[in-house]
Amino acid sequence: MIYIGCGVIMFVIGVIWLIAPSPNPNRIYGYMSYLASVNEASYKYAQKVARNYFMLFGIIQFLLGVVIHLLHWDRYFLIWLLTFYLFILAPIIMTEKKLQSFLRARHELPHDYIEPDKIKHTKVKGFKDK
Numbered sequence: 331m332i333y334i335g336c337g338v339i340m341f342v343i344g345v346i347w348l349i350a351p352s353p354n355p356n357r358i359y360g361y362m363s364y365l366a367s368v369n370e371a372s373y374k375y376a377q378k379v380a381r382n383y384f385m386l387f388g389i390i391q392f393l394l395g396v397v398i399h400l401l402h403w404d405r406y407f408l409i410w411l412l413t414f415y416l417f418i419l420a421p422i423i424m425t426e427k428k429l430q431s432f433l434r435a436r437h438e439l440p441h442d443y444i445e446p447d448k449i450k451h452t453k454v455k456g457f458k459d460k
Contacts, residue, residue, distance in 0.1 A: 331404065332414050333395030340418070341388030347381035365429040368440060372433055379428045383421035391417045 352360025355373050361380035366373050391414070398404065433439040 331395065331399065332407075332410050333391050333398060333417075335395075336414055336417065337388045337390070337392030337395055339388070340384050340391060340421070344381045344383075344385030344388055347377060347384065351377050351381070361425060363426060363429070364440075365426060365433060365443070368433060368438060371436075372429060372438070375432050376425060376429055380421060380425045383424050387417050387421050 347360065355362060355367050361376050363376065366376035398410065430439065430445070
């Protein structure tokens, strides 16, 4: 049931962003990230991509929840509880990847941007990494 509920919520958020997209960058309504706030074109692109991914993953999650319920696999609630968040993270990760390629193609990727996958931690003496 958690897949059904979360899928419906994600789909409704995507539909709301389709009907009434955020006109300007703000932290309360719409998709906002560092890459989305680079310029107006990246913000509009981020809104479009995020809404499509939210609707897509909402439908997938809802259908998966219906299949789980029809097959009477509801009793494996712990598995569904530990995996449903992946469907919440997927649209965010995919939107950021699309934004990176969009900005890189337009040569507008910020010079101080570091891809999260390429961060290297070095051990230092004490409690903090550098």
